[in-house]
Amino acid sequence: MKKSTLFSAISLIAIGLFVTACGGSPVVEKVVTVEVEKVVTVEVDKEVTVASEVEEEAVAEEEAVAEATEETVAEETTEETAAPAAQEGATLGIVQDRGVLNCGGNANVPGFGFLDPDTNEFAGFDIDFCKAIAAAVLGDAEAVEVRATTGTDRFPVLQAGEVDVLVRNTTWTISRDTSLGFNFAPTNFYDGQGMMVRVDSGVESLADLEGATVCVQQGTTTEKNLADVMRALDISYEPVVLADQPATLAAYAEGRCDGFTTDKSGLVSSQTQLSDPSEHIILDETMSKEPLAPAVRHGDDQWFDIVKWVTYGLMQAEELGITSDNVEEMAATSEDPVVRNFLGAEGDLGQGIGLDNDFMVTVISQVGNYGEIYDRHLGPDTVFNLPRGLNSEYTEGGLMYSPPFR
Numbered sequence: 001m002k003k004s005t006l007f008s009a010i011s012l013i014a015i016g017l018f019v020t021a022c023g024g025s026p027v028v029e030k031v032v033t034v035e036v037e038k039v040v041t042v043e044v045d046k047e048v049t050v051a052s053e054v055e056e057e058a059v060a061e062e063e064a065v066a067e068a069t070e071e072t073v074a075e076e077t078t079e080e081t082a083a084p085a086a087q088e089g090a091t092l093g094i095v096q097d098r099g100v101l102n103c104g105g106n107a108n109v110p111g112f113g114f115l116d117p118d119t120n121e122f123a124g125f126d127i128d129f130c131k132a133i134a135a136a137v138l139g140d141a142e143a144v145e146v147r148a149t150t151g152t153d154r155f156p157v158l159q160a161g162e163v164d165v166l167v168r169n170t171t172w173t174i175s176r177d178t179s180l181g182f183n184f185a186p187t188n189f190y191d192g193q194g195m196m197v198r199v200d201s202g203v204e205s206l207a208d209l210e211g212a213t214v215c216v217q218q219g220t221t222t223e224k225n226l227a228d229v230m231r232a233l234d235i236s237y238e239p240v241v242l243a244d245q246p247a248t249l250a251a252y253a254e255g256r257c258d259g260f261t262t263d264k265s266g267l268v269s270s271q272t273q274l275s276d277p278s279e280h281i282i283l284d285e286t287m288s289k290e291p292l293a294p295a296v297r298h299g300d301d302q303w304f305d306i307v308k309w310v311t312y313g314l315m316q317a318e319e320l321g322i323t324s325d326n327v328e329e330m331a332a333t334s335e336d337p338v339v340r341n342f343l344g345a346e347g348d349l350g351q352g353i354g355l356d357n358d359f360m361v362t363v364i365s366q367v368g369n370y371g372e373i374y375d376r377h378l379g380p381d382t383v384f385n386l387p388r389g390l391n392s393e394y395t396e397g398g399l400m401y402s403p404p405f406r
Ligand SMILES: N[C@@H](CCC(=O)N[C@@H](CS)C(=O)NCC(=O)O)C(=O)O
Pocket: 106, 107, 108, 109, 149, 150, 151, 169, 170, 171, 217, 219, 220, 221, 222, 243, 244, 245, 246, 262, 263, 266, 267, 290, 292
């Protein structure tokens, strides 16, 4: 197919934003610079998609800057040369030759994706999905390089192939799944947007936020949902749009916003980072559906299948009662044909995706099943103690359901 080079450079510079800081006095808070620069080599019929997406992002950035009362953003995408689609069948070989899985992650959401400053290691629920994929394709759950991404740069980074997979509390939406050029593996965490407020504000529901300021992070579904929900409820409010989670949380903590909105998982996580978590509550209302899922680039169905079936495999293992402790024994001794096929003791299910037939034995022995991952990072023995809710197995009334390994 014919190729061409697309260069798109968008630079929005707004200077001298006069804002009112917490103390009330007007100050020049920051020079706002939003730059999106792309040089991409693409198939001709995909140029329009990429270009229009960049434009959409630019418009969204502009709106965010215009809407926000103050702030923010020195945001640059690092993408220079990018193929928006992966080549069929290539990714597995690239990862195996490299010997390391490049995984787009989050550094700022404890429990999900967090760069521990003490150990300088990434840890969390999402990070364990990176590890599971590495175990499946490289035989080593530790063979992962996590790249910290923000709400804004995660998509260009994945589009450019700078990471092989993105596992970063990313909501599966139609535009991301189509025009942005990604495929989503099964949802690994069903979430919804919430609102955190101070207990002493007396705010008990969204309706009480008339005239309030709300801190929200740029480049997220959160930003758009907030506008939609408040409009539908006919509540006027002022968004304060910030570049990343630390800035958004800090602005809320400093009292610059009455509310802080993001995915409820992100709120629970962020609440633990506040100096006195008990001074804050998360409102009962759920403002949106946020199915969080791993994503890969369009173009390589084999790679998509691998990420998809490793994710399902973690759920299937939990359903079958296979854990990191018993997986080797189950593989060696189980006479249940479903278990034997799943673990590659018989049949050739791994072969269909270019992996060893016992790939799930490697994954489960090194990372555990879905329930083990959940409990390790979010369960009753953690500071989050998040009930499984929708993230329970379907046999327990939840939505975790793997199609058959058959
Ligand atoms: N699920 C939403 C929101 C994801 C998101 O970016 N959440 C923020 C707030 S918890 C975050 O992870 N920030 C981390 C960071 O900025 O480093 C989406 O996909 O747009």
